Amino acid sequence: MKGKATDERRLLKVLDGERLWPPPVWMMRQAGRYLPEYRATRAKAGSFLDLCYAPALAxxxxxxxxxxxxxxAAILFSDILVVPHALGQKVWFVEGEGPRLEPVDLPRLALESDRVLSKLEPVIETVSRVRAELPKETTLLGFCGAPWTLITYMVAGRGTPDQMPARRAAFTDPKGIDRLIDILVDASIDYLTAQLRAGADAVQIFDTWAGVLDDFGFQRLVIEPTKRIVAGVRANVSGARVIGFPKGAGGHLPVYVRETGVDAVGIDWQASLDFVRDAVQPLAAVQGNLDPLHLVTGGKALDAAVDRVLDRLGEGRLIFNLGHGITPDGSIDNVSHMLARVRAAGRR
Structure with a gap:
């Protein structure tokens, strides 16, 4: 996927090894409920999944x-749970509460695995449409949920605070979890490959619940599946650029980068900037890590937090971002202020 057509896309330059100042910037969940135009479009769609599967609206x-x-960068508007949905697991969203899923049926998932891409054709069409309309200098990111994070929802049927149901299943039914991982790895490779071929410049693998695992679990359930996905996607698309985001990984970040082979790694706001600078940034580009709460509260604390990220990580390869997605109560004015401050860094 690397080539002259992407020369003007600053984020890709960072993924390819350059240090840029000021750094490129985008924001996880940047298309979301804090925007009035999103809320208006969402109201037209019906259900949240209907919005994900409507190429024109998405x-x-x-x-x-x-x-x-x-x-x-623009990131494809969709949801990580479209993959379990395409595998045949019923998924729906409860307003104000989040996703709900029916109990996992492994034989059914295995039967549906060959039909995943046909069910996700509307999402792939969205990728093509977005690429055609984006400014040529804007990077387009596709994404998927990492197998472990998908499993936490697929097993529990909803989000839970400590992912106890999935962790328990990993201990009591390791063969079943391994089979589920195999299905999700294969589906994710096909899904990300299709996004790249449709026009995505790079893809991100979201592992929101990586931080709840012990050392053994992190290796088995986060690193190994992600490594397989990265290798599988690059076997299909030579030079494919991949960003990993193992939220809460902390001290596991260096081994995650080394073993998975990602081009960049997302950093949550709880990570030590000094640790990231010294132990992670020499290995790959880093992306993050402003606390999303600053986009709610704003003020001098926002300025200071932006400056800390730039000061500590600006000497290396950096993609400025949040440490997780912007929340619905985030302020548009604070987002604009953050962007202006990051982009003014080149003049300081």
């Missing part, structure tokens, strides 16, 4: 934050 939502803020 394209519109993906482009909204680019039009408003001019981020260096």
């Amino acid at each position: 394209t519109e939502v993906t482009l909204q934050p680019i039009r408003r803020f001019g981020f260096d």
Whole structure:
């Protein structure tokens, strides 16, 4: 996927080994409920999943934050749970509470695995539509949920505070969890490959619940499946760029980068900036790690937090981002202020 056509896309330059100043910037969940234009489009769609599977509306939502803020990257509007849904597990969303899933049926998932891409064709169409409408200098990111994070929802049927149901299943039914991982790895490789071939410049693997595992679990359930996905995608798409985001990984970050082979790693806001600078940034580009709460509260604390990220990580390869997604109560004015401060860094 690397080539002359991407020369103007600053984020790709960082993924390919350059240090840029000021750093490129985008924001996880940048297309979301904090934007009035998103809420208006969402109201047209019906259910949340209907929005994910409506290429025209999903394209519109993906482009909204680019039009408003001019981020260096757009990220496909979809949801990590479209993969379990495409595998045949019933998924629905309860307003104000989040996703719900029916109990896992492994034989059914295995039977449906060959039909995943056909069911996700509307999402792939969205990728093509967005790429056609994006400014040529804007990177397009695709994504998927990592197998472990998908499993936490697929086993529990909803989000839980400590992911106890999935952790228990990993101990009591390791063969079943391994089979589920195999299905999800294969589906994720096909899904990310299709996104790249449809026009995505890079893809991100979200592992939101990586931080709840012990050392053994992190190796088995986070690193190994991610390593397989990265290798599988690159076997299909030579030079594919991949960003990993193992939220809560902390001290596991260096081994995650070394063993998975990702081009960049997302850093949550709880990670030590000095540790990231000294132990992680020499291995790969880093992405993050402003606390999303600063986009709610704003003020001098926001300025100081932006400056800390730039000061500590700016000497290496950096993609400025949040340590997780912006929340619905995030302020548009604070987002604009954050962007202005990051981009003014080149003049300081």
